[in-house]
Amino acid sequence: MAAPRPDLLLLDGNSLAYRAFFALPESIATSRGEPTNAIFGFTSMLVKLVETYGFVPTAVAWDAGMSGRKEVYAEYKAQRARKPDLLRQQWPELAPIVEALGFANVSLEGYEADDVIGSLAVRAREDGKRVWIVTGDRDVFQLIDPDGHVGVLATGRGITDTKLYDHAGVVERYGLTPDLIPDFYGLKGDTSDNIPGVPGIGDKTAAQLLQQFGDLETVLASIDQISGAKRKENLTEHAENARISxxxxxxxxDLPVELDLEEVALRRPDDQALRERFQRFELRDPWRRLEPLLEGDGRPDGPAGAAFTAPVREVDVDAIAAALGDGDALVVVAVVEPTEQAQEAGQLFDPDATPGQDAGAEAPAPTRRFAVGPLDDEGAPTALLVGACESAEAVVAAVGSRPVVGHDVKALGLVPERVAHDTLLAQYVLEPQRRGYPLDELADELNIAVALEDPAAAIAARVALVAARQVERLEKTGLAQLLHDVELPLVGTLREMERIGIRMSVPRLEEVGSEVRAEIASLEEQIHADAGRTFTIGSPKQLGEVLFEELGLSRKRRGKTGFSTDARVLQSIREEHPIIPRIERWRELSTLTKTYLDVLPQLASADPDSRIHTTFAQTVAQTGRLSSTDPNLQNVPVRTALGRRIRGCFEAADGLVLLSCDYSQVELRILAHYAGEEVLKDAFREERDVHTATASEVFGTAPEDLDAGLRSKAKMVNYGIAYGLTDYGLADRLNIPRAEAAEVIDAYFARFTGVKTFIDETIEQAKEAGEVRTMFGRRRLIPELAARNRQVRSLGERLAVNTVIQGTAADIMKLAMIGVDRAMRESGTSARMILTIHDELLFEGPADEMDDLRALVEREMVAPWVHDPPLKVEGGVGRTWVEAK
Structure with a gap:
């Protein structure tokens, strides 16, 4: 309903805090592992109110007792569980946020928040104020008056959803006036507060009785007029409980609450306290929404009382080197588009540059602004050289071999010769769980204010000041070496691979695409014939109706829109009807068509040499693994016939060949080392089949007597057990009874006790520390381990073990790429590293250089790992990717 802005908001702090805690995942935490789901949700609610109504005078009431209700009814709220530990940890931080917003916290010893709110609402109403109460409790509707002075903003399912109720709104919902709400609860009770009410009477019946007889006492005096023998009996036997309820x-x-409402109206938000609180708990989205609403720009002047400034001098690009002078002083580099939008976004590069192309190469005029300047011993710019430039590469070239500090330096196009610090990568190393790392956001969180009018100069200053603060934290957390030895040296390697790209045979790919689309069309006809009607095969809901309702196939797991039709379900019922393998094939072909066959020909055709230029992202996966985008080449399948045909369209340039080098079972080797399992280590040392060795040990069968089924079970356990594979999961994957799967897992752990010990100790250490680390020091916080929900805790356990193993493998690959790149440059080979896909590296070069290159690559790929068992690299050469693989 539409209503004017209130004069006073009264919030039920307990109601909102509990709603926030239970509405949001317990895994929400700071980069330090502190739980913040209640803090985040509670703060989001308050910010939403400010967004909607402005800084209205507000008081937040908190429980401080039972208001004597325990004396009236000893079982009042007796069923309520103790406050969850995670909520208890966050509880003391809620009131300071309220105060920082300029709101009042209020409570009265011995009384509940509802009664404090009721007393304040009546007092404010008598003073002629319009009051709105914000709560999730509907019994507060009784405070709504017919004159419109008191309304209730009732919270909904979402943490910021509210609906405003006035007198008419309550009548519309319940058919009762607000003054009858206590009588309503007297009849129906309230399970959340353990208010007994009358058995058998719910909302609908209670409302009907009150509509018919007027109030509770009249209902109890008119039992003989009420229909239903059982209802009469319950009302008679529980009449006193109804009155108590x-x-x-x-x-x-009528409580003597000590709160000066006039003083509350004079309060204002404390910008500095708000910034500190929001930064302390990393409330980035609420701060983004709140900051524009604060008086002024909401930015404090900074710790020194003034925003940072530095001398700025205009120079031409070709004068940068001379202006910087000689020496190895650190310099900061920023290049921006001189548009308001780009300035606000904090972009340091041409937003229109295409990965794989020289950024700015097609710019018609000097449209960009650059800023370059040396840094002092504290990491701050001493002066900044600014000017116009055609491309970022020109600026980077002018800087030469000086150590450079930047933000996302790979996006400059030409990576500086010596990258001393990258604020994007540094923050990723510190907080791999973040969704993004915008420079302005990082600066705001560190309370960094800059007073420089030139957009490039302002950004350069922010980069330098953020970098200086990051250096301190990297050292403190033991992550500096990871940044300097792994992430920074890889930047130039990845950028060069992006620039080179990989050649694609467009005619061959289009031929594959035509064949696949024809097969998809044929499959659709067959599937519709099997179903006896047409339907949308890609719709889980429609597919579920066809399979389980119309064809009567076995129903497995239930999904959001009906019974699940995911890949595992289809695999388990594959033998029940010929429609299933056709659907599986249709899905495979459709996915590959949308992902690759429709996209890659267009990308290759746009390049004069028919080369695909993917972009490698270092700041996405929390385990440290690289990802590939635009296009994603990480998921080109290799095990299916069609996947191999697609890989066969990736080829070497004319006169050259491809070399593929791939780690052999790197994660299993890492597990064998961590677990100290000699059987596994021996198998790897002696280059025996590790799955056969495992099966032989688990099932007590000689290797020569093993059948394919036993090896398959061992293989599945080898790959899955360290990542939390359960008996249910193993049974699902192998399509065997769950009891059999449990026996296999028990037998595995009984034989490989080291693996079980490693898993248990990793989880226990993660619980104590709130984090895990790879062998090379990469850190990942695991807040899920502190969750109350068992499923969330189980996820945390899987993440802990997975990160140690997969993260260590990711670090090994990154170090290998750095070593390979360096060794190739030193060797003088004309071959080039062009692609990385998980555990594989791909190279392009002359055939007569491949033997030496293969030996070099294999040497460098195993070099980062000095532990037992050793790593193994398998390589192959061919004209196409599939031939080399």
Whole structure:
């Protein structure tokens, strides 16, 4: 309903805090592992109110007792569980956020928040104020008056969803006036507060009785007129409970609450306290929404009382080197588009540059602004050289071999010769769980203010000041070496691979695409014939109706829109009907068509040499693994016939060949080392089949007597057990009874006790520290381990073990790429590293150089790992990717 802005907001702090805690995942935490789901949700609610109504005078009431209700009914709220530990940890931080917003916290010893709110609402109403109460409790509706002075903003399912109720709104919902709400609860009770009410009477019946007879006492005096023998019996036997329940639900309005409402109206938000609180708990989205609403720009002047400034001098690009002078002083580099949008976004590069192309090469005029300047011993710019430039590469070239500090330096196009610090990568190393790392956001979180009018100069200053603060934290957390030895040296390697790209045979790919689309069309006809009607095969809901309702196939797991039709379900019922393998094939072909066959020909055709230029991202996966985008080449399948045909369209340039080098079972070797399992280590040392060795040990069968089924079970356990594979999961994957799967897992752990010990100790250490680290020091916080929900905790356990193993493998690959790149440059080979896909590296070069290159690559790929068992690299050469693989 439409209503004017209130004069006073009264919030039920307990109601909102509990709603926030239970509405949001317990895994929400700071980069330090502190739980913040309640803090985040509670703060989001407050910010939403400010967004909607402005800084209205507001008081937040908190429980400080039971208001004597325990004396009236000893079982009042007796069923409520103790406050969850994670909520208890966050509780002391809620009131300071309220104060920082300029709101008042209020409570009265011995009384509940509802009664404090009721008393304040009546007092404010008598003073002629319009009051809105914000709560999730509907019994507060009784405070709504017919004159419109008191309304209730009732919270909904979402943490910021609210609906405003006035007198008419309550009548519309319940058919009752607000003054009858206590009588309503007297009849129906309230399970959340353990208010008994009358058995068998719910909302609908309670409302009907009150509509018919007027109030609770009249209902109890008119039992002989009420239909239903059982209802009459319950009302007769529980009449006193109904009266008690009414009193329990009645909100007091006469408490001597000490709160000066006029003083509350004079309060203002404390910008500095708000910034500190929001930064402390990393409330980035609420701060983004709140900051524009604060007076002024909401930015404090900074710790020194003034925003940072530095001398700025205009120079031409070709004068940068001379202006910087000689020496190895650190310099900061920023290049931006001189548009308001780019300035606000904090972009340091041409937003229109295409990965794989020289950024700015097609710019018609000097449209960019650059800023370059040396840094002092504290990491701050001493002066900044600014000017116009055609491309970022020109600026980078002018800087030469000086150590450079930047933000996302790979996006400059030409990576500086010596990257000393990258604020994007540094923050990723510190906080791999973040969704993004915008420079302005990082600066705001560190309370960094800059007073420089030139956009490039302002950004350069922010980069330098953020970098200086990051250096301190990297050292403190033991992550500096990871940044300097792994992430920074890889930047130039990845940029060069992006620039080179990989050649694609467009005619061959289009031929594959035509054949696949024809097969998809044929499959659709067959599937519709099997179903006896047409339907949308890609719709899980429609597919579920066809398979389980119309064809009567076995129903497995239930999904959001009906019974699940995911890949595992289809695999388990594959033998029940010929429609299933056709659907599986249709899905495979459709996915590959949308992902690759429709996209890659267009990308290759746009390049004069028919080369695909993917972009490698270092700041996405929390385990440290690289990802590939635009296009994603990480998921080109290799095990299916069609996947191999697509890989066969990736080829070497004319006169050259491809070399593929791939780690052999790197994660299993890492597991064998961590677990100290000699059987596994021996198998790797002696280059025996590790799955056969595992099966032989687990099932007590000689290797020569093993059948394919036993090896398959061992293989599945080898790959899955360290990542939390359960008996249910193993049974699902192998399509065997769950009891059999449990026996296999028990037998595995009984034989490989080292693996079980490693898993248990990793989880226990993660619980104590709130984090895990790879062998090379990469850190990942695991807040899920502190969750109350068992499923969330189980996820945390899987993440802990997975990160140690997969993260270590990711670090090994990154170090290998750095070593390979360096060794190739030193060797003088004309071959080039062009692609990385998980555990594989791909190279392009002359055939007569491949033997030496293969030996070099294999040497460098195993070099980062000096532990037992050793790593193994398998390589192959061919004209196409599939031939080399």
């Amino acid at each position: 009414r009193e329990l639900a009645r909100i007091r309005t």
